[in-house]
Amino acid sequence: MISFSTDDLRPQDRFDHWCEVRGKSLFGVTIELERERRANFHGRFSAVTIGNAVVAEMTASSYRVGRTPADIARVASNSLSIGYQIRGPGYVDIGRGQVHRIREGDFTVSHSEQPFMGTPERSDGFHFRTLKIPLSSDILLGARAHDLAPGTLDGNTKFTRLIAAMFAALSDPHEPAASPEDDVQHIARLALLARGRLATGLPESRAALRAGYLHAARAIMKRNLHRPDLSPATVAAEIAISLRQVHVLFEPTGLSFARTLTAMRLEEARRQLQTMPARSVAEIAYACGFDSIATFYRVFRSAYGMTPGDVRMNSLNA
Incomplete structure (x- = not known):
């Protein structure tokens, strides 16, 4: 597990370190913040490997973040990103005049090589969790994913509920998965199903649905013990x-x-x-x-x- 906090740095160094090391080098994004607000910047970050995927969690002061074509060329990654906006709503601009509002509690799905620009709605910071899954032919099953621009999932669909349950289980260190590699594949396929890229009738799709329902059932049981x-x-x-x-x-x-x-x-x-x-x-x-x-x-x-x-x-x- 990787864990980092800007609290260990001098105030004048915190934003620059977060921008260069955590932003450009690790995530391949460009971070922007008004100079007069940088002295008060704070950020915490952690990441843990699950199967061949990575769950990362961040809490930080509000800032603008984008993935530009130059960022993509510098830090390429053929991955599926599933994000959970725990706190701090905002807007994501995916180009061509398309801007989505990201509310607290929303899940997003995107391909890692799609450009975007995110702008916070408020200035009181954010809390965000993401699951980054390297894509392979075994996961995709012939589906197209490289053009998946960041988009929110409808909170009222069964897919979103199952993704939420699996995401929570994968993110909980007290809930070790019996087969983390399988769970990562299942949640990736649920995300592709939610975005309309996989057919529900495939055996692998049905297996992903069963895994999601099992996690959802366990979550209900845990909540109602x-x-x-x-x-x-x-x-x-x-x-x-x-x-x-x-x-x-x-x-x-x-x-x-x-x-x-x-x-x-x-x-x-x-x-x-x-x-x-x-x-x-x-x-x-x-x-x-x-x-x-x-x-x-x-x-x-x-x-x-x-x-x-x-x-x-x-x-x-x-």
């Missing part, structure tokens, strides 16, 4: 698939929906036991969706070979 009544029907209704399809999603994992949910609840309970000493065992059990203390103790001991109290004591003595 506290609900004892959480069921496959609840998940099916939220992601608009059949109850049978929900069960089929979990078959390749080797764990049923019920066993997956129990494992997630146990892991969260163990985390709380280790990090929340003021909270009683019973409070934690109920907060994680167990409706019986006896059941909680039984399945916890079966899973970890010790009682909840043992886990808490070990964490206190560590």
Whole structure:
């Protein structure tokens, strides 16, 4: 993992370093900021490799950023970029009079060699996450991607929801993927499906959809662990698939929906036991969706070979 902050530099050096090292050399972009605002510039950056892709995250002061033909020639990259605008709306000009507004929470998809100019809407900084995926014939399956100019995804489509779920999982260090290379391929194909470049009937497209639905289902389960009544029907209704399809999603994992949910609840309970000493065992059990203390103790001991109290004591003595 690469991590960098301008806090370690002298104020007068921060913007120039960010512009030259992080902008031109690493991302192949040109950054512009009024000279009178440069002394107050701050930026943080991190990047981690997942499979053959890179997830990068930035929080920084507002500035204009563009990828010019000269930038593309200097730092060429045949990659698909999936961006998530967490904070700081703005506008992206892709030429020919086409300007898109990027709202907070929007996802964008583009090819890395398409020029653009981005302008912030506000001056209070931004938070942005991007997944850069090298393209290959195995991913593209004959689809055309080199002309994908930056464009936002419709937030109401199933593709965007599945991309959001997979993006969140790939970006979460606490959710290691069983097969990161496969997940990277799946999210790339979902992005191509969302931009109308792949046919939905291809076997690889169907596999990408199944992977996306599985991540979306797990995200719903994680968000609702506290609900004892959480069921496959609840998940099916939220992601608009059949109850049978929900069960089929979990078959390749080797764990049923019920066993997956129990494992997630146990892991969260163990985390709380280790990090929340003021909270009683019973409070934690109920907060994680167990409706019986006896059941909680039984399945916890079966899973970890010790009682909840043992886990808490070990964490206190560590």
